[in-house]
Amino acid sequence: MEALKILVISSPVTDVLDGDGKGGLLCRERYPEMDWRFRSFKECTERDVTEADVITGHPSPQWLKNASKLRWLHLQSAGVNGYEKRELYAREDVIVTRAAGVHAPAMAEHALAMALSLTRKLPELYKNQLSGAWQAVHARGEVHGADVLMLGTGYLASAITPLVKAFGCRITGIRRDTSKSVPADYDRMLPPEKLHEALAGADYIFSTLPLTEKTRHILDRAAFAAVKPGAILVNIGRGGTIDHEALLEALKDGRLAGAGLDVTEPEPLPEGHPLWKAPNVIITPHCSAWSEATDRRRYDTFLRNLDLFIRGEPLPGRIDFDAGY
Numbered sequence: 004m005e006a007l008k009i010l011v012i013s014s015p016v017t018d019v020l021d022g023d024g025k026g027g028l029l030c031r032e033r034y035p036e037m038d039w040r041f042r043s044f045k046e047c048t049e050r051d052v053t054e055a056d057v058i059t060g061h062p063s064p065q066w067l068k069n070a071s072k073l074r075w076l077h078l079q080s081a082g083v084n085g086y087e088k089r090e091l092y093a094r095e096d097v098i099v100t101r102a103a104g105v106h107a108p109a110m111a112e113h114a115l116a117m118a119l120s121l122t123r124k125l126p127e128l129y130k131n132q133l134s135g136a137w138q139a140v141h142a143r144g145e146v147h148g149a150d151v152l153m154l155g156t157g158y159l160a161s162a163i164t165p166l167v168k169a170f171g172c173r174i175t176g177i178r179r180d181t182s183k184s185v186p187a188d189y190d191r192m193l194p195p196e197k198l199h200e201a202l203a204g205a206d207y208i209f210s211t212l213p214l215t216e217k218t219r220h221i222l223d224r225a226a227f228a229a230v231k232p233g234a235i236l237v238n239i240g241r242g243g244t245i246d247h248e249a250l251l252e253a254l255k256d257g258r259l260a261g262a263g264l265d266v267t268e269p270e271p272l273p274e275g276h277p278l279w280k281a282p283n284v285i286i287t288p289h290c291s292a293w294s295e296a297t298d299r300r301r302y303d304t305f306l307r308n309l310d311l312f313i314r315g316e317p318l319p320g321r322i323d324f325d326a327g328y
Contacts, residue, residue, distance in 0.1 A: 006036055006037050006038045007037050007038065007056045007057055007313075008037075008038045008040065008054055008055050008056045008057070008072070009030075009034075009037050009038065009039050009040065009055065009056065009057045009058075009059075009309075010040050010042065010047075010051050010052065010054075010055035010057070010058045010059075010060070010062075011027065011030065011039065011040070011041045011042070011058075011059055011060060012042055012043070012044055012047050012058065012059070012060025012061060012062060013027075013041065013042070013043050013044070013060065014044070014060070014061075014079060025298075025299075025302070026298065026299075026301065026302030026305075027039075027041055027302075029302060029306065030302065030305075030306065033306055034309070040055070044060070044061065047060075047062060047063075049063070049066045049069070052066040052067070052069075052070050052073070053066065053069050053070050053071070053072070054072065055070065055072065055073060056072055056073065056074050056075075057073075057074065057075045057076075057077070057309070057312070058070075058073060058075075058076045058077070059076075059077040059078075059079060059305050060078075060079055061078060061079065061080070061085075061086075062076070064085050064086060064091055067086075067091045067092050067093065068091065068092070068093055069093060070092070070093050071093040071094065073092070073093065073094065073097055074094070074096075074097060074098065075097070075098045075099075075100070075312055075318070076097065076098070076099045076100070077099075077100045077101075077102070077305055077308060078099070078100065078101045078102060079102050079105075079301055079305075080101060080102055080106075080292075081101055081102060081103055081104075081105070081106055081107075081158065081159065081292075082101070082213060082214070082241060082328075083099070083101050083213070083322050083327075083328055084213075084214055084241070086099060086322075087322060087324065087327045087328060088324065088327075089324040098312075098318060098321060099321070099322045099324075100308060100318050100319070100320040100321050100322065101320045101322055101328075102301060102304055102305075102320065103157070103158045103319070103320040104158040104159075104162075104300075104304075104320075105297065105300045105301050105304050106159070106291075106292035106293075106297055106300075107158050107159045107161070107162035108162055108296065108297075109291060109292055109293060109294045109296065109297050110159055110162070110211075110239050110265075110291045110292050111159065111162035111163040111166055112166075113239060113265060113287070113291035114163055114209055114237050114239050114263070114265075114291070115163065115166045115167065117237045117263025117265075117285050117287075118146060118167075118207055118209075118235055118237050118263065119146060120263070120285060121235050121260070121261035121262075121263060121283060121285060122142055122144055122145065122146055122235065122261075123142050124140040124141070124142050126283070126285060127140045128140050143233070143260070144206065144233065144260075146167065146170045146172065146207070147170045147171055147172075148170070148171045148172065148173075149167075149170070149172050149173075149206035149207055150172065150173050150175070150204050150205050150206045150207070151167050151172045151173065151174045151175070151205065151206070151207045151208075151209065152174075152175050152176075152177070152201050152202065152204075152205035152207070152208045152209070153174060153175070153176045153177065153189075153209050153211070154177050154198075154208065154209065154210040154211065154212050154221070154222075154240070154244075155177075155178075155210060155211035155212040155213070155240055156176040156177070156178045156186065156189075156192070157211065159211040159239070159240075160176070160209070160211045161186065161188075163209055163211070164186075164187075164188035164189065165188055167207070167209075168188045172207075173190045174188055174189050174190050175189070175190060175191050175192070175193060175201050175204070175205065176189045176191075176192045176193070177192075177193055177194070177195055177197070177198055177201060178192060178194075178195075179194065179195065181193065181194050195217075195221075198221070198226065198229075199225070199226060199229035200229075202226060202229045202230045202231065202234075203229050203230070203231055204231060205230075205231055205234055206231065206233070206234055206235070207234065207235050207236075207237070208230070208234060208235070208236045208237070209237050209239075210222070210236070210237070210238040210239070210240045210244060210245070211239060211240045212240040212241060212244045213240065213241060213327070213328040214240075214241035214242075214243045214244060215326070215327040215328060216327070218241075218243075218244045219243050219244065220243070220244070220245065220246040221244050221245075222236075222244060222245045222246065222249070222250070223246040223249050224246065224249040224252070226249075227249050227250065227252070227253040227258060227259070228258075230253065230258055230259060232257070232258055233257075233259075233260045234258075234259055234260060235259070235260050235261045235262070235263070236250075236259055236261075236262045236263070237262070237263040237264075238262070238263070238264050238265065238266055239265045239266065239291050240266065241266055242264070242266040242267040242268035242269070242270060243268045245268065247267065247268055247278065250262065250278075251277055251278065251281055254281050254282055254283060254284065255281070255282065259283075260283060261283035261284065261285075262281075262283070262284050262285075263284075263285045263287075264278070264284065264285070264286050264287070265286075265287045265288075265289055265290065265291040266289055267286065267289075270288075270289060271288060272286065272288075308320075
C-alpha cells in the first residue's frame, strides 16, 4: 500500500503535535512508513491540504473543496463549527471525526470549579483579599443536595455528572430522544419542549451544548424568565447558545445568582463589553479544555483512530452532517 500522506496541523494553544513535540515524535515512531507533514496553523498552505490523504487539526475550510485526495479529517476539538457542512468537502465519502471526550475531564473540573467558586463567593472574597480587607462574604446556597440541569448529555456532560452526583445532587438532562434509557447519574431525562419546566426547578444549569440552528440562543429572554430565582449558570459549550443581552438582564435583576462563562458571543469578548463588569460573573477565555493530560489524550486518540482507519474499521466520534455535529 502506498504510504498515506498525513498532515498534522498543530494548535496555537499547544505544541504537543508539532513535529518535535511529544505527540509528533510518537506519530513518526509508531508509523515511520507514513509520509508525515507537520505544520503550524499559520504555516499551513492550501497545497499542504490538497495533497493530504489524512488531516488532523483545523485546516482553513475554504481549502477543503479542492482537497480531492482527503479521505479523513480528524478535528482536534469537540466542536465542529465551520466543518459541519458536507458541501465543504471535495469528496462525498470523506470521513470527519471530532475529538469527542478528549477534553471532557479538564472541562468538567473547570465547570465544577466555576459553580463552586460562584456558590462560595470566591470572586468577591478574592477582591477583598487583594485590597487587604478582612470582610466576610457569606454564601447563600450549597451544591450539596441541589437540583442540577444538564443542557446537553454527551461526552462532556457525562464527565460532569459524576462530579455533581458526588454532592448528592438530583440531575435532570435535556435531550432530543428521550425514548432511550436514562444514562447513569441522571434522575430523569426531558425533551427540549420541557426546557422551561426544567429551568424552573434547577439550582445549577450546566450547558455543554454544541451550536446548531436549533440550539442558537436556546437560552433567551423567555428561558431566563423561567429560571429559578438564584440559579447559577455555567456554560462551557458554545457562546452562541445564549442570548447575552438576556443573560445580562437576568444577572442585573438578580434572577441569576451568577454565571460562569468559558465561552461567549462574540469571541474574544471585546474590551468594554458589559459582561466584563456584570455582577457575579466569572469569565475565562475558552481555555477550560487544556491540561497536559488533555494533550496526551489528543495524540493518543488520533493514533488509536489512525490504527482503525488503516484497518478499514469504523471511527468513533464521526460527525453527523445532517445533525450538524
